[in-house]
Amino acid sequence: MLQTLLNGLCIGSVYALFALGYALVFSLLGVINFAQGAVFAVGAYLTWSLNTGSWGGGQVPLWETSFRLSFGLSLGISMLFCAGLSAFIERVAFEPLRRRRAEPLLYLVSSLGVAILLVNALLLIYGAETRNFDLEAIPFIPVLVEWGDIRLRGIQVLILAVSLAVLALLILVFRFSLIGKALRAVAENPAVAGLLGIPVQRCIVYTFALSGALASLAGTLVASGFSIPGPHFGLLFGLKALAVIVLGGMGEISGAVLGGLLLGLFEAFVPAEFSGYKEAVAFTLLFLGLMIRPQGLLGRPILEKL
């Protein structure tokens, strides 16, 4: 029981981390950035390459660099890179649409195009093979943590700790810092926020960068804890993250966290006989959530003004 709970929290915390990026972008622009799932994969691959020193392996032949960075440093660089990548995606696929006040759905399509592009570029570079981190290379992490009846892999504990720490930090930042307030103001009404002297465009770029960094972090954590089963794996997580933000309330920061943890728990508690249906858990929650409480767990009710 407690075992399952911890299992669920562990994966749930990563969902939360990843979904937070979606939620941030949604709260600001009211759109969903599908490319996020691809950035997630890019981040995971980049960290892997920096950490193990191997690049390519698809159409690009495999080559190994002599230097290998530590896990932490690789992760840092990858997060920075993905932050830049995400900001770049904003520039290329979102900003032109925003300037034209295009339909929200169009963002979905253009970010989807970016996702297809990135995933297939990864496929060209890395091929579809599974990549695994060399866990022994991460210092201070035991393989197995045993506590009475409960067994957790060391990496799971790391994932849980890192995700919860980052989540807590972010929530504090959004609640209390000036940046958080500025973001919330932009989310509420970009035009008014602009009049108040908040640099709206810069806020949006920062948000995208942050969501990119979070995607990279989540991707790396998942990849180190489990594996990178090919470039497509980010999109699946992207879908789950969508379920998470709907469950928690679109664009609600703490909602995304709650939703992520809940999804992890629900998945963990699927009885063994029905493990084939585990994939459907996220979507069933998404569906039922929308039916019963469309505004999400923590969202405010949507009022239509006559």
Add this chain to the structure above:
Amino acid sequence: MLEIDSFVLITMLQQALLGISLYVPLMSGQLSLASPAFYTIGGYLAALLSSAVAKNYLPSGTEIYPWTWLLVELALAALLCFVLAYGMGRLVLRLRGIYLALATLALVEIVRVLCLNLEWTGGAIGIFSIPQIYAEQQSYLWLFFLLFVAVASGVVCLERSVHGQAFRALREDEFAGAAMGIDPARCKTLAFAFGAVIAGITGVASAHLLNTWNARQGNFDSSINLLAYVMIGGPWSVWGGVLGGMLLSALPELLRPLQDYRLVVNGSLIVLASLYLPKGLVPDRFWQRWMKDPERDFDPLWKPDPWNRVGSTDATKLLEIKALTVRFGGLVAVKDLQFDLQKGEIFGLIGPNGAGKTTVFNVLSGFVKASAGQVLFANIDITEWSVYHRARLGILRTFQNLRLLRQQSVLDNILSARHRFVSKGLGSLVQERHSARKEALYWLHFCGLKGQARRLAGDLNYGDQRRLEMARALMAHPEILLLDEPVAGMNLKEKSGMQQLILQLRDEFGITVVLIEHHVPLVLGLCDRIAVLNFGQLIALGSPAEIQNHPAVRAAYLGDDKELG
């Protein structure tokens, strides 16, 4: 070298069909991505049924599956999808926009996982060796071509029919549509179900085409692809979905020479298309450009007969409001209001801002539920009736903040209110548009919008927009017309014109008019009786003269005599 073979053409038609299946719900403003789920279901139905039929009813060794059975499958799939979608529609269609998209996306994945796990769907392998309809694969082109022609022309008929007009009205403004007598829930459910039927029959044909069927046929990716079809092709007409589906499904095959790079190129093209073709390849009102001026059909000698739907009952009291109270949370907007309307009178509702006038309108038209009290229309208790139901009964309104279908032409705006005339059933798809147009043109001219029929409603000036709202309400043949500030923002000349119009309505057509207006001279000059509200309570009721001299009114509202003119 670019080569297109028959299978690519078949795929293009198939994807065009699926594009249409996404477009049909979108016509009524719902972005439903559920098509792949129904596509999967249709395919499984065909796969299971035809395998069973081939095993049990056909002599063994029959190579070609008879097309009569195919027709049975198509009919069954259509029925099944319709029933499923109709039931589901009632549930999911409360959601809007991105929420509906996500819910339907979830539906697709749920169906996929179910099919993967169930016994009788064949698990991961699915069902294979599905009986063939044709010996040659090329021949499937005809099947898909016929399906495509049938579906496309059906949808074009639907688009042009009164239902299509209703769908489009809902897409732009659900409230306005309901106020014109369109039943939003029913229309949306129907649109959803039609989309599902198209996806289902496409699934049937595809199962035979592919020879095998499994849970992977409809998944998240296919939903997203369909969305891309419609967005890139253009979400405004059926041809957008068709064109998008055909282009995007042919693209990876055309790019085949690029081998490994083709999906990268595919992705880039999608980004570029969404950036540089924001309205899609087939823009909105694409065909209208070539349409002749509809006002040429205007017949200056014709005019609609006066209508009377209440009948010649003893009802001198056309509408009765009894002890009406409306609360919003702790706020009491209307308290214990009581008055009635005589047939054929012009009734004014005045009061300072926030007095509850518009709330009274909202209650009468059904947008706001009464917290207590009753509303009777010709002795029928309509307190619980929905908006569109009341509109069909003859209670029509205009909106203070204008709720026109801004992206549609003036004529289409008026025509959107003819929904209540239409018979049910298939006949309504091809019903003669002529008489409706004739009447719409009459009201257009009646309200002084001559020469504006083809313009976009959103492009009209403010006064014309108000007149258009009125013309639209008239098209629905009101018994009671609720006008919310009909002359706001008009100049003196326009105001007197509107005054004439209102009088004419009462005198020629016997319409009972209730109006909210801040322009007091108009109210005093026009109305037979006036009710004065303050803080949600009725403080005076009577003829203009009585109101003018009513001490409570002077004290509470009018303040000084100058304003009374």
Add this chain to the structure above:
Amino acid sequence: MRLQRSVRWFGFCCSSFLVCSGLSQAAVVSAPYPIGAALSQSSNVALLGQEQVIGVKLAEEYFNSKGGVNGSLIQLVLEDSAGDEASAINAFNALMRKNVLGIVGPTLSQQAFAADPLADKAKIPVIGPSNTAKGIPQIGNFVARVSAPVAIVAPFALQAALQKNPSLKTVAILYAQNDAFSSSESQTFQETVKADKRLNLVTIQKFQTTDSDFTSQTSEVLKVKPELVIISGLAADGGNLVKQLRQLGYKGLIVGGNGLNTPNVFPVCQKYCDGILIAQAYSPESGEAMNRTLVDLYQKKYKKNPGQFTAQAFTGMQVIVEALQKIDQKKKISSYELADLRQELNKQILSQTFQTALGTISFDKEGEILQKSFYVAEIKMDSDNKNGKFAFLK
């Protein structure tokens, strides 16, 4: 007026379709002889497809260096069959337009059910490289496969496990439910375990090939404390499952299904791969002459041993090439019409016996592979935990 217009439109569409669809030909065969391969190079099936692509490419290179078909070269024509049925059909159509003599492919069984009937109708021989589902050879006369159906291989591995630990009783089975191959293989494993009185099947867990987190499955398995775990899955998911199982402290035996018979599992489970017993339809360790050749070729390029998918794709090409050689000896290939040659090729494939990397193989009259050698291997990892080998057990 309007009616007339629609009729004209209809006619235009019909005629344009006819123009596009009539593309048949009566071609004469000339060197280099085109041999088609429709394999998944994109989508998430690419993981399997890539290995097969390597196999067919190596075969083209090798047989051409040996003089092709009695001096005339062969030419590999590769088309991407992606991950779905329609793409497989498109790939097959593209190959047929290019007048290939025979086709190796497609990658997935599901795709084979959709695409193979076309080749069969066009009377083009198809060799399924790794289509293991039931019913593939029965699609038609022109469809054969070089991948053994799973039922034969599975029981051997179980016997090997019982030899290692004769006292084992409790068995847990896990399988990838969305993979046709794995779920039918697991069925065989389950039946074999149930039929054995000494064994007790304590739990059956399902997972998806797309999963990477197996926490809930491993927790369930560890709860019932099995002495043997049987995993039917593919390299990525299966390897991960092994890794997570071991990391959580599982000490017992592990039997991996045929899907894990690829060097791709080594980087996935790294040192935890050690000791997995694998049911093999192909072993890089086997001493067959052709296998040594394949392993050398592969080693030279990729510095590791080839896997089963590579070997099977290689064999598919070999079967076609060697059958062509036989035909050519009787009557010059260049004197054939394309259609006759294809007929002849199919007849030849079904009647010939081949010395391949998979051992000595031949086909029954439906096109099902008759394979003599199956192996059970134990994975032995190298000291750097990056690479390993499949050590023969018998």
